[in-house]
Amino acid sequence: MSADAIRPEAREDRPPASRPSASRPSTWRLFRRNALATGGLAILTLVVAVALLAPVLPLADPDATALAERLARPLTGGHLLGTDALGRDTLSRLVWGTRVSLLVGFSATLIAALVGSLIGFVAGYAGGRVDAVLMRGIDMVLAFPYILLALAIVAVLGPGLINALYAIAIVNIPFFARNVRGLTLGLARREFVDAARLSGQGDAAILFGEVLPNVMPVIVITMSTTMGWMILETAGLSFLGLGAQPPRADLGSMLGEGRTVLFNAPHVAVIPGVMIFVIVMSINLVGDGVRDVLDPRLRSGALARPGARARIARREAPPPPRDGLLEIAGLRTTFGAGASKVEAVRGVDLHVAEGECLGVVGESGSGKSVTAMSVMGLVPSPPATIEAGAAYLAGRDLFTLPDREIRALRGAAVAYVFQDPLSTLHPQFTVGTQIIEALRAHGPVGRKAARARAVELLDLVRIPGAERRLDAYPHELSGGMRQRVGIAMALANAPDVLIADEPTTALDVTVQAQILTLLARLRREETVAVVFITHDFGVVSAVTDRVAVMYAGEVVETGPTEALLAAPAHPYTERLIACVPVLGEPDRALAAIPGRPPSLAEPPPGCAFADRCARVEADCRAAPVAMRPLAEGRAVRCLHPVWGA
Ligand code: ADP
Numbered sequence: 001m002s003a004d005a006i007r008p009e010a011r012e013d014r015p016p017a018s019r020p021s022a023s024r025p026s027t028w029r030l031f032r033r034n035a036l037a038t039g040g041l042a043i044l045t046l047v048v049a050v051a052l053l054a055p056v057l058p059l060a061d062p063d064a065t066a067l068a069e070r071l072a073r074p075l076t077g078g079h080l081l082g083t084d085a086l087g088r089d090t091l092s093r094l095v096w097g098t099r100v101s102l103l104v105g106f107s108a109t110l111i112a113a114l115v116g117s118l119i120g121f122v123a124g125y126a127g128g129r130v131d132a133v134l135m136r137g138i139d140m141v142l143a144f145p146y147i148l149l150a151l152a153i154v155a156v157l158g159p160g161l162i163n164a165l166y167a168i169a170i171v172n173i174p175f176f177a178r179n180v181r182g183l184t185l186g187l188a189r190r191e192f193v194d195a196a197r198l199s200g201q202g203d204a205a206i207l208f209g210e211v212l213p214n215v216m217p218v219i220v221i222t223m224s225t226t227m228g229w230m231i232l233e234t235a236g237l238s239f240l241g242l243g244a245q246p247p248r249a250d251l252g253s254m255l256g257e258g259r260t261v262l263f264n265a266p267h268v269a270v271i272p273g274v275m276i277f278v279i280v281m282s283i284n285l286v287g288d289g290v291r292d293v294l295d296p297r298l299r300s301g302a303l304a305r306p307g308a309r310a311r312i313a314r315r316e317a318p319p320p321p322r323d324g325l326l327e328i329a330g331l332r333t334t335f336g337a338g339a340s341k342v343e344a345v346r347g348v349d350l351h352v353a354e355g356e357c358l359g360v361v362g363e364s365g366s367g368k369s370v371t372a373m374s375v376m377g378l379v380p381s382p383p384a385t386i387e388a389g390a391a392y393l394a395g396r397d398l399f400t401l402p403d404r405e406i407r408a409l410r411g412a413a414v415a416y417v418f419q420d421p422l423s424t425l426h427p428q429f430t431v432g433t434q435i436i437e438a439l440r441a442h443g444p445v446g447r448k449a450a451r452a453r454a455v456e457l458l459d460l461v462r463i464p465g466a467e468r469r470l471d472a473y474p475h476e477l478s479g480g481m482r483q484r485v486g487i488a489m490a491l492a493n494a495p496d497v498l499i500a501d502e503p504t505t506a507l508d509v510t511v512q513a514q515i516l517t518l519l520a521r522l523r524r525e526e527t528v529a530v531v532f533i534t535h536d537f538g539v540v541s542a543v544t545d546r547v548a549v550m551y552a553g554e555v556v557e558t559g560p561t562e563a564l565l566a567a568p569a570h571p572y573t574e575r576l577i578a579c580v581p582v583l584g585e586p587d588r589a590l591a592a593i594p595g596r597p598p599s600l601a602e603p604p605p606g607c608a609f610a611d612r613c614a615r616v617e618a619d620c621r622a623a624p625v626a627m628r629p630l631a632e633g634r635a636v637r638c639l640h641p642v643w644g645a
């Protein structure tokens with residue numbers, strides 16, 4: 001610590017909390033969080049270091065026999081680990097044998113990875129006949145039982161360590177080839193590869209510049225997870241006398257030699273056995289750790305898969321419900337913990353009455369989706385935690401309901417429509433199947449009745465030829481149609497609340513207008529309350545009755561849509577509205593809002609918008625700004641609003 005204080009460069013490295021990189025921990029730090037993997041790495045490093053240093057360590061000659069001292073117990077006669085049946089020093093043989101085993105295992109892994117990946121790479125990229133020939137060859141290798149094939153290869157090549165190495169490498173080639181081929185096959189048809197081709201790059205450049213970097217992590221992961229196996233297999237061959245030949249020792253042959261004196265001198269077999277266990281175990285732990293760290297989906301900070309329901313850790317009792325159908329009160333949702341904690345939602349209050357449409361507007365990253373997902377416990381935990389607040393549905397506190405009841409409410413009482421209908425619809429099932437599945441998830445419905453209801457729903461969302469479209473796959477529909485299907489699925493169980501999270505963002509303007517009209521009509525006909533989330537003030541007036549404007553995880557202004565659009569009170573709302581282009585007003589200045597929202601890892605103590613605000617004064621930054629009521633059901637979180645101060 002004191003050294004840090006003297007070295008200025010060390011201090012620069014220290015406060016990571018204020019830097020953007022803080023929220024994404026480095027690979028090494030992620031790895032370190034995994035205690036098992038770190039332990040495995042420590043043990044493995046020690047073993048490898050000792051094996052590498054074997055020539056300089058003060059060890060006895062591993063091959064020097066001394067029949068007078070045969071089968072000495074550990075800690076006797078100057079032999080730390082005793083001697084074997086020929087009086088050779090076990091410790092020395094163990095270190096040298098470990099060296100051989102590690103070398104063979106590592107080399108075999110390298111050869112298998114290199115050859116196997118190359119085969120898979122070429123087969124996957126070239127496709128067609130090349131693929132067929134290469135992969136059938138691989139299939140032939142796979143058609144034999146694994147260890148038998150290795151035995152057969154050694155039988156042909158003759159016993160010996162090098163031949164055992166080849167045999168192990170060969171039988172492991174298919175694992176790399178198949179893995180890499182599958183991956184390359186998918187990558188070779190991706191848009192960025194097409195883009196590289198269109199830019200005039202040759203096959204080799206594409207293969208090594210575009211595809212290889214994407215395959216590399218998988219090769220590394222496969223290597224780290226198969227190396228333990230290869231060491232075991234080498235030991236197996238040596239155990240059978242087909243690998244290392246006397247007098248040279250490897251762990252497998254030591255085990256084999258120890259077998260004959262197992263009852264007289266168990267240490268001769270047990271010691272190499274324990275060593276094999278330790279090496280393979282530590283390699284596997286490190287391999288698992290490497291896999292977890294290299295998988296970008298696990299990089300968000302947690303090494304565990306999110307549970308089915310968001311973690312709720314409320315300290316204070318939630319405020320009592322008011323009268324709204326859906327009421328969110330004082331909601332706080334955070335991601336991660338410690339230095340990389342992000343306060344995504346910081347005390348949000350919202351309410352929606354029966355049949356009402358509430359618009360939630362704000363820039364990307366303002367916490368709209370996290371708020372909406374928190375309601376039904378759908379934010380991924382880990383890393384998310386709901387730290388405070390409550391969500392009441394018709395007076396029931398959703399955060400205290402048991403999982404079973406929440407599941408029954410999801411999709412039935414509260415349904416969601418998401419931004420990208422292509423990624424929310426299952427690509428392998430017809431839309432009919434998926435709508436029917438949504439129906440049957442919440443009650444027993446006969447096959448016929450469900451199908452009839454599905455047709456009704458598609459009619460409701462104005463999909464022409466509904467009966468026929470039931471048998472279409474998602475990719476056969478246009479973006480607008482897919483979003484209609486998404487809405488139909490959400491409406492399947494006649495929800496009380498429909499949460500539409502940017503449902504029109506992925507669509508072009510004309511389709512967007514159609515979907516908005518559809519939502520507005522459905523809201524009247526089906527009497528469903530809608531929470532309509534968008535970043536675009538332009539679409540708000542088309543559907544919503546009331547608007548809540550969000551900024552940096554807080555609601556900064558609420559009010560009836562018309563009044564709020566006509567006379568925004570918060571400077572942020574004013575600027576957001578000014579960003580919307582108006583047709584027929586080409587002279588209107590579109591003012592982008594300068595600056596960026598504050599980091600939610602360290603939210604400012606006062607108004608979050610202060611740094612970008614033209615009306616900012618000293619008091620804005622001093623303390624948290626509370627919501628204060630304005631006229632006619634409006635409220636604003638601002639000390640110096642545009643009007644009504
Ligand atoms: P939007 O208003 O665009 O819907 P979100 O609610 O999706 O914004 O996100 C709000 C903030 O929450 C983001 O800026 C991000 O920092 C954080 N966040 C969202 N999802 C995750 C996640 N899975 N892991 C970590 N942080 C997240």
Ligand code: MG
Nearest residue numbers: 368369501502
């Ligand atoms: Mg969002």
